[in-house]
């Protein structure tokens with residue numbers, strides 16, 4: 001942490017720039033990013049950084065810019081200004097598949113899987129960056145291709161174990177309950193062996209039991225697999241339970257960044273959500 005980054009753990013107030021609480025060598029720096037669409041300021045000078053062991057949540061009312069931030073991170077949108085530095089590499093201008101190959105994996109608000117393929121095959125598709133052999137080797141089923149295939153299948157089986165997908169592994173994804181499909185999508189992102197995971201509303205549309213399961217897996221990903229996470233989620237209880245730090249955005253700007261204990265009482269946050277100042 002630098003001298004200009006106040007330490008929230010030491011009791012200072014939540015800040016706007018999102019740097020407080022992150023470590024000195026963050027995995028991600030989002031620096032003064034602006035993304036405008038014909039007069040709409042989707043992202044209007046947002047900065048934050050994410051630590052290498054951190055679960056960082058982004059919350060905000062509908063239309064406040066959360067998905068736009070994810071789309072800039074994953075290369076779907078190119079911002080007009082600002083820098084996005086991921087593990088030392090500037091991502092601005094890079095294509096989504098290049099960013100994914102650099103180790104930034106994401107899940108989507110709506111399930112985006114191949115419904116007719118089995119759980120195992122959907123997870124294997126997440127491994128295509130790890131194929132480890134060329135077309136010729138694949139055609140000839142040469143030793144290298146065979147070894148890579150075995151390694152990929154072993155990696156996928158580990159994910160099946162980790163996410164408790166055993167009983168569904170050979171079923172087409174389209175037949176599975178929604179909560180399980182979301183879990184498979186998470187598994188496909190994990191199959192990429194990401195250095196940072198972006199989760200876009202991972203519990204949207206889930207019942208209570210599915211939500212609790214997903215919360216447990218998200219925590220295990222941070223704590224056991226030691227993969228940092230950026231989480232966008234409307235379920236406030238979940239965010240407050242899981243996140244190390246929370247950034248609140250509204251109208252494309254950062255309202256406050258701080259710990260889950262501090263954020264709900266921050267007057268600007270209350271104003272953003274309820275349009276009023278909290279009683280003292």
Ligand SMILES: Nc1ncnc2c1ncn2[C@@H]1O[C@H](COP(=O)(O)OP(=O)(O)OP(=O)(O)O)[C@@H](O)[C@H]1O
Pocket residue numbers: 037040041042060061062063064065066067068069
């Ligand atoms: N491709 C686009 N073209 C024009 N405007 C866009 C585009 N994408 C986003 N916007 C606008 O940018 C603003 C931020 O939208 P964004 O989807 O990032 O918000 P959000 O916080 O993710 O909302 P929600 O919680 O409803 O998903 C909105 O005003 C939205 O209409």
